[in-house]
Amino acid sequence: METKAITTALIEHHEEMRDLVSKIKKDAKKFIFLKKHLDIHHELEEDLLLSHLNTKKKIKAESLESQEEHVVLNQLLLDLADFPQEHERWMVKFKVFEEILDHHLKEEEEDLFPEAEKILSKKELEELGAEFIEMKNHRLSVALKTKPEISNKS
Ligand SMILES: [Fe+2]
Numbered sequence: 001m002e003t004k005a006i007t008t009a010l011i012e013h014h015e016e017m018r019d020l021v022s023k024i025k026k027d028a029k030k031f032i033f034l035k036k037h038l039d040i041h042h043e044l045e046e047d048l049l050l051s052h053l054n055t056k057k058k059i060k061a062e063s064l065e066s067q068e069e070h071v072v073l074n075q076l077l078l079d080l081a082d083f084p085q086e087h088e089r090w091m092v093k094f095k096v097f098e099e100i101l102d103h104h105l106k107e108e109e110e111d112l113f114p115e116a117e118k119i120l121s122k123k124e125l126e127e128l129g130a131e132f133i134e135m136k137n138h139r140l141s142v143a144l145k146t147k148p149e150i151s152n153k154s
Pocket residue numbers: 010014041045105108
């Protein structure tokens with residue numbers, strides 16, 4: 001099993017998503033992959049890391065803020081998934097989403113994660129890291145097998 005702190009593994013996943021963001025700017029159809037990655041990322045980040053940090057006085061406020069930003073981002077992801085990609089407003093919406101995502105990832109990488117690394121032990125960070133990598137790979141392999149939903153409209 002890979003031994004990597006969960007914070008390192010999450011940052012690596014951030015990089016994968018930044019990569020997808022730049023691909024989507026050239027080909028909006030790739031958006032569905034970013035949505036699948038982010039849905040999984042948010043869920044695992046919350047369940048495996050933020051749920052722990054929410055119980056630590058020193059970092060609780062920042063951790064809760066990260067969680068609330070997920071709510072906003074998830075809302076924007078749903079809007080983007082529903083809105084017609086051929087409409088000129090789609091890319092405008094996507095760029096607004098990108099700004100918020102960018103701010104969120106940076107805040108985690110520069111503030112929340114370094115603080116978490118001080119609060120959790122190396123062993124805890126690595127155990128959570130292994131869990132994250134295993135669950136992420138499993139969930140992604142299932143999610144990417146299913147056909148992307150084109151529309152929710154019946
Ligand atoms: Fe993250």
